[in-house]
Amino acid sequence: MHFSEGQIPAEYSRHIRIKVAFLLSSLFLVGLVLIFSIGMGPVSISPLAALKTLAGETVSSQFDMIIWNIRLPQALTAVVAGMGLAMAGAVMQAILRNPLGSPFTLGISHAAAFGAAFSVMILDLGTMTSSNVGAVHLNSPYLTTAIAFAFSLIATCIIIAISRLRMARPETMILTGVALGSLFTAGTMFLQYFADDIQLAAMVFWTFGDVARASWAELLLITVVVIGASVWFFLNRWNFNAIEAGDETAKGLGVKVEQVRITGMLVASLVTAVIVSLLGIIGFVGLVCPHVCRRLIGDDYRFLLPGSCLVGGILLLAADTAARLMLAPNVLPVSILTAFMGAPVFIWLIVRSNR
Amino acid sequence: MININVSGISFAYNGCSVLHKISFHVNHGELLAILGPNGAGKTTLLKCMNGIHTPEDGAVLVEERNIFTMSQNEIARLFGYVPQRLETARLTVFDSILLGRKPYIKWRVREKDIRMVDATIRRLSLQHLSLRHIDRLSGGELQKVSIGRALVQEPKILLLDEPTSNLDLKNQLDIMSTIKNVVNSHQISAVMTMHDLNTAMRYADKFLFLRNGEITACGGCGSINPEVIEKVYGVKVEIEYRNGYPVIHPLDDTGD
Numbered sequence: 001m002h003f004s005e006g007q008i009p010a011e012y013s014r015h016i017r018i019k020v021a022f023l024l025s026s027l028f029l030v031g032l033v034l035i036f037s038i039g040m041g042p043v044s045i046s047p048l049a050a051l052k053t054l055a056g057e058t059v060s061s062q063f064d065m066i067i068w069n070i071r072l073p074q075a076l077t078a079v080v081a082g083m084g085l086a087m088a089g090a091v092m093q094a095i096l097r098n099p100l101g102s103p104f105t106l107g108i109s110h111a112a113a114f115g116a117a118f119s120v121m122i123l124d125l126g127t128m129t130s131s132n133v134g135a136v137h138l139n140s141p142y143l144t145t146a147i148a149f150a151f152s153l154i155a156t157c158i159i160i161a162i163s164r165l166r167m168a169r170p171e172t173m174i175l176t177g178v179a180l181g182s183l184f185t186a187g188t189m190f191l192q193y194f195a196d197d198i199q200l201a202a203m204v205f206w207t208f209g210d211v212a213r214a215s216w217a218e219l220l221l222i223t224v225v226v227i228g229a230s231v232w233f234f235l236n237r238w239n240f241n242a243i244e245a246g247d248e249t250a251k252g253l254g255v256k257v258e259q260v261r262i263t264g265m266l267v268a269s270l271v272t273a274v275i276v277s278l279l280g281i282i283g284f285v286g287l288v289c290p291h292v293c294r295r296l297i298g299d300d301y302r303f304l305l306p307g308s309c310l311v312g313g314i315l316l317l318a319a320d321t322a323a324r325l326m327l328a329p330n331v332l333p334v335s336i337l338t339a340f341m342g343a344p345v346f347i348w349l350i351v352r353s354n355r
Numbered sequence: 356m357i358n359i360n361v362s363g364i365s366f367a368y369n370g371c372s373v374l375h376k377i378s379f380h381v382n383h384g385e386l387l388a389i390l391g392p393n394g395a396g397k398t399t400l401l402k403c404m405n406g407i408h409t410p411e412d413g414a415v416l417v418e419e420r421n422i423f424t425m426s427q428n429e430i431a432r433l434f435g436y437v438p439q440r441l442e443t444a445r446l447t448v449f450d451s452i453l454l455g456r457k458p459y460i461k462w463r464v465r466e467k468d469i470r471m472v473d474a475t476i477r478r479l480s481l482q483h484l485s486l487r488h489i490d491r492l493s494g495g496e497l498q499k500v501s502i503g504r505a506l507v508q509e510p511k512i513l514l515l516d517e518p519t520s521n522l523d524l525k526n527q528l529d530i531m532s533t534i535k536n537v538v539n540s541h542q543i544s545a546v547m548t549m550h551d552l553n554t555a556m557r558y559a560d561k562f563l564f565l566r567n568g569e570i571t572a573c574g575g576c577g578s579i580n581p582e583v584i585e586k587v588y589g590v591k592v593e594i595e596y597r598n599g600y601p602v603i604h605p606l607d608d609t610g611d
Contacts (some may be wrong), residue, residue, distance in 0.1 A: 241454055246408065252405060254431030
């Protein structure tokens, strides 16, 4: 038989159409959850009124103020941060060929937390003040963020430098990440032990991941980084598929495995570092979302990358909306809810996959 | 007509010499078996042939061009590589074979790529498994998928690292006939490393014996005799012919 005798099998076309339909449905769901999320809160706004306000029509000046200044930036931050974290997780799982690959596993989040604690304690940037409603504020949030970001990048650079010495082997990356995670956790605990009450409160406050911290400026920065990284990730979708088939197969297919692994690690870490340093630690999104997608549409990175991205956006936005409403008028940081939701979902996935 | 000239390849791992000035020639349409004991350098030689390893010295010439001056994508269009260790994932058989078109895919998958994969799946009789995830396949089926992936690379040379290891007898024969058939029908050359001498004798056209990173013997069926086998493996053997194929019998258990 010659190659030209091949056909386009109907069942394969159907198999692809199902995956595309999943992506389109997820995209629709992002929009739907976004509209409902914007409408929900102490002041209830109907989906129609929310849509009209978003379209530029003034339903009421109060709605305008609430949507444009408070709820929309928070909801969009949740979507974009969820997308970025989920995609970074999917890529880390690909390049490390390990299902536990995530910003958490590799110690990048721990490094950011240490950076924030370091800025509060050693550089004395984060003295706390209590506002009249009892909320806490960091006095120099941008510097704390910058230092958290710097430490995330330091962790990434150490992982990459050590793995380069060992031919960029995935196990070297993971083990170095785990070791760094322990090191930075120990460092944070050391600082917390010697901190006074106010400094300790500031450190703990920073680690609670919360999308409400972001204004339009932070949202813009996160969006630019997530879009840039997404483009790079998507251009490398075939490389990730090849690496998933094994390093030797990938090399035989012309993939520069070490280069893709190191650059992928750097880009995924950069996305994580930007999000974590601006919003605090939001766990489990990067780990759970790619696995949910793998169960639904398989390991093909042509679909897994956009799929994880959309599921990450939906999950973080839904979690943030629930966190705002659950204990209203008090607002729960979204990271607490993602961990509560993520752990059982992850265990359920493990149990299902073993059947 | 594409011939391969391997010329003076030397390779070392961390300063420890693995291959020493290996030179041989593979003619168009020929199936060459690289044989030798564990640690002889068979897999390393195969990996040097498609640039996965860069040798310290020597060249691999395909149509007079040294592959070490080519880009990795160019090499991937010349050599289809089937590694010894096959990894599984939640990819369908169709998508796994489609991955072999990677050196040709620019932005999106073309109709031609899909047709090629379909033809290959039929060629390997894998139609009934087309949409099954490869983590649900048997060893023999997975090996066929890996061969299919290498075939859609439209290679001029197929490199196979112990293609029958970990397979039962029926699957060994099935995979070896598949390899022999694709070499004949696609008019390509193939180089494979093997441990099973009798399987190699049955299917290969030419044999290269390696010991301690050096060639002990190279040639057709006629070049194989008990002395060569003893020199390479340290085992006394006798060779008899059955149905026109040479069959090797060890004369004692220990090789002493």
